[in-house]
Amino acid sequence: xxxxxxxxxxxxxxxxxxxxxxxxxxxxxxxxxxxxxxxxxxxxxxxxxxxxxxxxxxxxxxxxxxxxxxxxxxxxxxxxxxxxxxxxxxxxxxxxxxxxxxxxxxxxxxxxxxxxxxxxxxxxxxxxxxxxxxxxxxxxxxxxxxxxxxxxxxxxxxxxxxxxxxxxxxxxxxxxxxxxxxxxxxxxxxxxxxxxxxxxxxxxxxxxxxxxxxxxxxxxxxxxxxxxxxxxxxxxxxxxxxxxxxxxxxxxxxxxxxxxxxxxxxxxxxxxxxxxxxxxxxxxxxxxxxxxxxxxxxxxxxxxxxxxxxxxxxxxxxxxxxxxxxxxxxxxxxxxxxxxxxxxxxxxxxxxxx
Numbered sequence: 151x152x153x154x155x156x157x158x159x160x161x162x163x164x165x166x167x168x169x170x171x172x173x174x175x176x177x178x179x180x181x182x183x184x185x186x187x188x189x190x191x192x193x194x195x196x197x198x199x200x201x202x203x204x205x206x207x208x209x210x211x212x213x214x215x216x217x218x219x220x221x222x223x224x225x226x227x228x229x230x231x232x233x234x235x236x237x238x239x240x241x242x243x244x245x246x247x248x249x250x251x252x253x254x255x256x257x258x259x260x261x262x263x264x265x266x267x268x269x270x271x272x273x274x275x276x277x278x279x280x281x282x283x284x285x286x287x288x289x290x291x292x293x294x295x296x297x298x299x300x301x302x303x304x305x306x307x308x309x310x311x312x313x314x315x316x317x318x319x320x321x322x323x324x325x326x327x328x329x330x331x332x333x334x335x336x337x338x339x340x341x342x343x344x345x346x347x348x349x350x351x352x353x354x355x356x357x358x359x360x361x362x363x364x365x366x367x368x369x370x371x372x373x374x375x376x377x378x379x380x381x382x383x384x385x386x387x388x389x390x391x392x393x394x395x396x397x398x399x400x401x402x403x404x405x406x407x408x409x410x411x412x413x414x415x416x417x418x419x420x421x422x423x424x425x426x427x428x429x430x431x432x433x434x435x436x437x438x439x440x441x442x443x444x445x446x447x448x449x450x451x452x453x454x455x456x457x458x459x460x461x462x463x464x465x466x467x468x469x470x471x472x473x474x475x476x477x478x479x480x481x482x483x484x485x486x487x488x489x490x491x492x493x494x495x496x497x498x499x500x501x502x503x504x
Contacts, residue, residue, distance in 0.1 A: 152218055152270040153216075153217045155217055159196050159221050160197060164201050164207070164229075165196045165207065165208040165222075166196075166208060166222055167226075167229075169226060169248075174249070174278075175249045175288065176284065176289070177250060177252075177253060177278055177279070178246055178251070178252050178295055179255070179290070179304070179311075180209060180253065180255065180301060181254065181300060181303070181304075182256050183300070184478070185258065185482070186257075189213060190217075192212040192221075192254065196221060204471075205454070206457050208222055208229050209228050209253065210223075210230075210251045210253065211252070211274060213255050213256060214256040216266075227247050229247055230247065230254075231292055233298055236295070236296040236297065237296070238294065238295060239294050239295050241288070242295060246295045246296075253271060253278075255268070255271050261482075263301065275314075275318050276318045279318060286316075287315070291304050297412060305409055306409070309406070344401050345357055346399040347379070348377060349377045350376045354375050355375035361385070361408070364408060366388050368380050368381060368384055383398070385400055386398045388411060391407075391411075394407060424499060425443055426493070427440075428491065429444060429468050430490040430491070431469060431489070436468040438466060441468045444472070444476075444491055445463065445465070445475075447499050448476065448479060451499065451502055451503070453475045453478050454475060463475075476490070476495060480495060483498050
């Protein structure tokens with residue numbers, strides 16, 4: 151069994167508010183998106199810099215190749231899965247921060263989650279499932295809860311969540327549990343579900359709702375729960391766009407394509423403008439519309455200038471917190487992590503926002 155180290159951060163308003171968890175109804179899986187940082191590095195960040203930056207964020211567990219750092223007690227709230235007051239998983243409503251444990255998987259220097267980290271995470275989660283009487287359909291991605299692209303590899307390939315659940319079931323000595331209609335608000339995302347023309351019910355309705363949100367319209371019948379010709383055409387359009395077999399049948403490959411479409415739907419609905427030039431912390435502070443554009447783009451990519459502050463810290467001033475958000479973004483994408491916005495940072499941000 152992986153070594154779990156109880157190393158709780160101090161009680162504070164930003165990372166450990168000391169609030170009582172309502173119940174443990176599920177486990178939300180995350181990735182840290184900070185290449186090369188160990189579980190202990192992450193624990194120390196949430197006990198220091200994160201607090202100093204007035205950033206509302208944390209999770210209960212951080213897992214790397216060697217150990218687990220348990221930084222928030224299970225019976226307390228961690229700020230890990232309630233972005234912009236969203237909760238799309240039915241059994242975690244209204245707020246996953248008060249009903250779920252957060253597990254963060256650390257990232258290697260190359261941006262990947264190591265197999266040993268995955269193994270350790272599975273052992274930890276199996277133990278948590280046993281402790282709290284959870285079936286593996288109660289293991290969800292951060293993406294399922296708020297539509298944030300986290301863990302990004304699991305968003306790009308929904309089969310990785312299914313594989314993780316199977317691994318946990320194996321550790322528990324169970325057969326893999328199929329995802330029920332009540333498991334998440336996006337229940338049809340299970341790679342084991344096949345939907346096609348002539349079928350009806352809750353799974354079909356949820357698929358239709360997701361198709362509409364991702365930009366594949368159903369203008370005549372909408373999300374009526376009936377898999378008719380209109381739904382077939384919407385699925386075919388999705389499949390053609392993704393370059394996969396266009397047969398109008400929803401299955402694992404189509405789910406992967408739909409997840410990718412959902413992940414980018416919000417950013418595609420907006421025309422983004424970012425300034426040229428160099429922006430950094432100076433005295434007096436650089437300010438104006440250009441800085442607001444940078445901050446707004448950072449927030450859209452979940453690198454908030456000051457999460458929890460008014461308008462997430464979007465104030466038009468390029469201060470220390472904005473520089474920190476830029477630095478976190480640069481670290482994630484292999485750019486020079488100096489907190490200075492320039493041409494390379496702009497190019498990467500624009501590529502992700504398109």
